[in-house]
Amino acid sequence: MSPQAADVPATPPRALGGTRSRHVSERVIEGVLLACAVLGVVTTISIALVLIIESSGFFADVSVWEFLFGTRWAPLIEPRSFGVLPLVCGTFLIVVGSALVAVPIGLASGIYLSEYATPKTRGIVKPTLEILAGIPTIVYGYFALTFITPLIQAVFPSTLVYNAASAAIVVGIMILPMVATICDDAIRAVPASLRHAGHALGSTKLEVTAQVVVPAALSGVIAAFVLAISRAIGETMAVSIAAGNSAKLTLNPLTSIQTMTAYIVQVGLGDAPAGTVEYKTIFAVGVLLFAITLVMNFIANRVLLRFRNRYE
Amino acid sequence: MTVSTTPPTSTGVTERQDSASTEKAAPILEARQVSLAYGDNEVVHSVDLTIPERNITAIIGPSGCGKSTLLRAFNRMNDFIPEFRSEGQILYRGDDLYASDIDPVEVRLRIGMVFQKPNPFPKSITKNVSWSPKLNGYKGDIDELVETSLQKAALWDEVKDRLQDSALGLSGGQQQRLCIARALAMEPEVILMDEPCSALDPASTARIEDLLYELRKRYTIVIVTHNMQQAARVSDHTAFFENGNLIEYGETDQVFTRPNQKRTEDYVSGRFG
Amino acid sequence: MSWTLKTQGGLARRRRKEKLFRVLCASLTWTAIVLLAVLLFHICRTGIGWLDWQFLTSFPSYDPKDAGLKAALFGTIWLIAMTAAISIPVGVAAAVWLEEYAGDGRFARFLALNIQNLAGVPSIVYGILGLAVFVRALRFGQSLLAGSLTMSLLILPVIIIAAREAIRAVPPSIRQAAFALGATRWQTTRHHVLPSALPGILTGVILAISRAIGETAPLIMVGAVAYVAFVPQGPTDSFSCLPIQIYNWTERPQAAFHELAAAGIIVLLVALLAMNAIAVWIRHRFSKEPR
Numbered sequence A: 001m002s003p004q005a006a007d008v009p010a011t012p013p014r015a016l017g018g019t020r021s022r023h024v025s026e027r028v029i030e031g032v033l034l035a036c037a038v039l040g041v042v043t044t045i046s047i048a049l050v051l052i053i054e055s056s057g058f059f060a061d062v063s064v065w066e067f068l069f070g071t072r073w074a075p076l077i078e079p080r081s082f083g084v085l086p087l088v089c090g091t092f093l094i095v096v097g098s099a100l101v102a103v104p105i106g107l108a109s110g111i112y113l114s115e116y117a118t119p120k121t122r123g124i125v126k127p128t129l130e131i132l133a134g135i136p137t138i139v140y141g142y143f144a145l146t147f148i149t150p151l152i153q154a155v156f157p158s159t160l161v162y163n164a165a166s167a168a169i170v171v172g173i174m175i176l177p178m179v180a181t182i183c184d185d186a187i188r189a190v191p192a193s194l195r196h197a198g199h200a201l202g203s204t205k206l207e208v209t210a211q212v213v214v215p216a217a218l219s220g221v222i223a224a225f226v227l228a229i230s231r232a233i234g235e236t237m238a239v240s241i242a243a244g245n246s247a248k249l250t251l252n253p254l255t256s257i258q259t260m261t262a263y264i265v266q267v268g269l270g271d272a273p274a275g276t277v278e279y280k281t282i283f284a285v286g287v288l289l290f291a292i293t294l295v296m297n298f299i300a301n302r303v304l305l306r307f308r309n310r311y312e
Numbered sequence B: 001m002t003v004s005t006t007p008p009t010s011t012g013v014t015e016r017q018d019s020a021s022t023e024k025a026a027p028i029l030e031a032r033q034v035s036l037a038y039g040d041n042e043v044v045h046s047v048d049l050t051i052p053e054r055n056i057t058a059i060i061g062p063s064g065c066g067k068s069t070l071l072r073a074f075n076r077m078n079d080f081i082p083e084f085r086s087e088g089q090i091l092y093r094g095d096d097l098y099a100s101d102i103d104p105v106e107v108r109l110r111i112g113m114v115f116q117k118p119n120p121f122p123k124s125i126t127k128n129v130s131w132s133p134k135l136n137g138y139k140g141d142i143d144e145l146v147e148t149s150l151q152k153a154a155l156w157d158e159v160k161d162r163l164q165d166s167a168l169g170l171s172g173g174q175q176q177r178l179c180i181a182r183a184l185a186m187e188p189e190v191i192l193m194d195e196p197c198s199a200l201d202p203a204s205t206a207r208i209e210d211l212l213y214e215l216r217k218r219y220t221i222v223i224v225t226h227n228m229q230q231a232a233r234v235s236d237h238t239a240f241f242e243n244g245n246l247i248e249y250g251e252t253d254q255v256f257t258r259p260n261q262k263r264t265e266d267y268v269s270g271r272f273g
Numbered sequence C: 001m002s003w004t005l006k007t008q009g010g011l012a013r014r015r016r017k018e019k020l021f022r023v024l025c026a027s028l029t030w031t032a033i034v035l036l037a038v039l040l041f042h043i044c045r046t047g048i049g050w051l052d053w054q055f056l057t058s059f060p061s062y063d064p065k066d067a068g069l070k071a072a073l074f075g076t077i078w079l080i081a082m083t084a085a086i087s088i089p090v091g092v093a094a095a096v097w098l099e100e101y102a103g104d105g106r107f108a109r110f111l112a113l114n115i116q117n118l119a120g121v122p123s124i125v126y127g128i129l130g131l132a133v134f135v136r137a138l139r140f141g142q143s144l145l146a147g148s149l150t151m152s153l154l155i156l157p158v159i160i161i162a163a164r165e166a167i168r169a170v171p172p173s174i175r176q177a178a179f180a181l182g183a184t185r186w187q188t189t190r191h192h193v194l195p196s197a198l199p200g201i202l203t204g205v206i207l208a209i210s211r212a213i214g215e216t217a218p219l220i221m222v223g224a225v226a227y228v229a230f231v232p233q234g235p236t237d238s239f240s241c242l243p244i245q246i247y248n249w250t251e252r253p254q255a256a257f258h259e260l261a262a263a264g265i266i267v268l269l270v271a272l273l274a275m276n277a278i279a280v281w282i283r284h285r286f287s288k289e290p291r
Helices: A020-062 A066-069 A085-116 A119-134 A136-157 A164-191 A192-200 A205-216 A218-234 A237-242 A262-271 A279-311 B069-076 B103-108 B125-135 B142-152 B172-185 B201-215 B228-234 B252-257 B262-268 C010-050 C053-057 C070-102 C106-119 C123-137 C144-166 C172-182 C185-214 C217-221 C240-253 C256-288
Strands: B028-038 B041-052 B056-060 B084-092 B112-116 B191-192 B220-224 B239-242 B245-251
Touching: A020 A279, A020 C070, A020 C123, A020 C144, A085 A119, A085 A164, A085 A205, A085 A262, A085 C010, A119 A164, A119 C010, A119 C256, A136 A164, A136 A237, A136 C010, A136 C185, A136 C240, A136 C256, A164 A218, A164 A237, A164 A279, A164 C010, A192 A205, A192 C172, A205 A218, A205 B201, A205 C010, A218 A262, A218 A279, A218 C123, A218 C240, A237 A262, A237 C240, A262 A279, A262 B056, A262 C123, A262 C217, A279 C106, A279 C123, B028 B069, B028 B220, B041 B069, B041 B239, B041 B245, B056 B069, B056 B228, B069 B191, B069 B220, B103 B112, B112 B172, B125 B142, B125 B172, B125 C185, B142 B172, B172 B191, B172 B201, B172 C172, B201 B220, B201 B228, B220 C010, B228 B252, B239 B252, B239 B262, B245 B252, B245 B262, B252 B262, C010 C256, C053 C070, C053 C256, C070 C106, C070 C144, C070 C185, C070 C240, C070 C256, C106 C144, C123 C144, C123 C217, C144 C217, C172 C185, C185 C240, C185 C256, C217 C240, C240 C256
Parallel strands: B056 B220, B056 B239, B112 B191, B191 B220
Antiparallel strands: B028 B041, B028 B084, B239 B245
């Protein structure tokens, strides 16, 4: 093997080690990126801090007990009362109503998409759901006020212009894509082997779906419901426009109510000066809202994570 | 033995001796009592191995016996695996690669790697070859460097008219030769190859084996392969591994025809593996 | 005794139940589609009459005939531009850190969990935060600055999550190839990972921005007002925007204003449709990789 003189000879050996300026710039870049990532934590802490600090000013004047369990919410009218239950009740009414709409349609759509739909049908339904999910809430509020409410009034003439039912219906429409998508994903995640097992035993598709697949996907399905409900709780504009602004403790869907979120908007529109009781109520109600949604989201995400880990 | 003057390269200029591969070559890489583990799972046990310069050394053995892990230890690619731990020394020209003041990036500029599955960048052929030299401040004529590297990898004639085309449009064998060209453009001293032909068809494999034969004149090559015939065809020295232990190491001829260890004989004669 | 494989007896009943179930699922699914169609039809029918050039270029007015979207449109453009300028770099940077640098340790998982929780926080809570911090504490007042900072925080988790997925989809072999050539982590990220992930990141960013366009509640809290008769000139100006204007018109009792609101909604929906179409086009164009 004779070396060829025409070969371009190899690079001479170079000593290892030694610092380069790339070290410094690498570290700087990593620091900047880390700072951006940490912003997420900073935001969470800020939200928590702001809510807690400002609402503690509120709870210096009003006892937590009275707030959580009082049944009259009248922070601005004499005689004042700071029981938040009417607002919670209003939110509850919306949640139940929207669940009545979103759960059946969402679950059925999820099952239909994953088990029965042809690719062509999927091509229509999935984009539809995406569009429904992308429509801003204010549009739904408008739709509720100008279309749904007259419809309800045609059937139940005693319905007020502002009523809970109309808002609940559109909130249901708003969250049903979320339910449908998560259910669709959860059901698809169930391995084919389980279905084959069911079919091989001579069951109809309904039986396999209802008794094998959906139970296997159950935690994913439940997580979907919880996330959707959490979204309904946080929903603001649709209820603000359609459900009205009278805080009352009632289960009648045909009358006007006020949710926690709608109350906050009401105060926000009024531009209350800092330090007033009005201003502080924003944070008291806000901290309650934040706590509820945080817990629900946390639980739902944990369940979803465990579900995914099981099947992937 | 001839001494040749080198034209200035991007990093400096000295002279270097060409050595015929049949002469006794100095070790360029050395593993001393090297043990490698992922967490609690030790996969390479106390290995002593020398890699002579400008030779082809093959590492053979049944699958899963730590060959790839050892190979990747030579250019610190195992650093990316969080639970990876190493003991012992891996010396490159006498310097311990795992010393605390050694920058792994520097290591990889001198010890290149070709992977089992060809992994060209989703960019043009030229960009694939020129990216790293440009990044490291190559001051010469970049087009010439690309051409030279592609020629060394025996790919130039096939791609010279479509250098701007995407590398992903090449066949598997061509992509692998492109990866070799890419590694060569960095002018490493050592090229580590992790089963470079296992994802290729026999014709491409043959072309790459021919290529290795030429490359050995200038580069040190360490190739992991579980294709024994390939090792016998191509390499000067062979190391046989089993279960993370170095069973035997010697000149390829000797390891395959007159092995010292029974296990080696069993493996090369196909009784297991 | 005849023996047959055809459906008979009890199985027939089960088959009928199954057909019923299938029809039920299908009809409920199609209900969703019908609802969407009704919604869009109603809005278009109500508002289309008011859509004309004069509508787009007038300021709001007490007289419906003179009222227009000009202030709101400009406000939205300003707001979105500023929000994008803040949230996109920060969001992508955070995603890069989490995917490329963070490893799998507890800190990284804690950050990721945080971001996921933030994605589920109601938008009005962000409004409260914006009010307390940007409007009051930092004294930015009821300005575009406060509004865009608030909106940035709102969509930041969405951008981070989408960018992470796009970055994660880049095959590890590309990174390995770059490292083996002696590249540093940032060089690898900048030259190979980010360009490959770019379509996915763009899609995610566009969807996040389209969410921001329709948000109302947080902007009410930071004081976007509905009755501005001017176009913003700088970040410290007060502002209106499309959703706020629509809300304001919806709240008026006169039917004419409701129709104006519908017209405004049409403009909003068209803008959203355009953005989503762009996102889909990007996804489509770049999923056909050069072979």
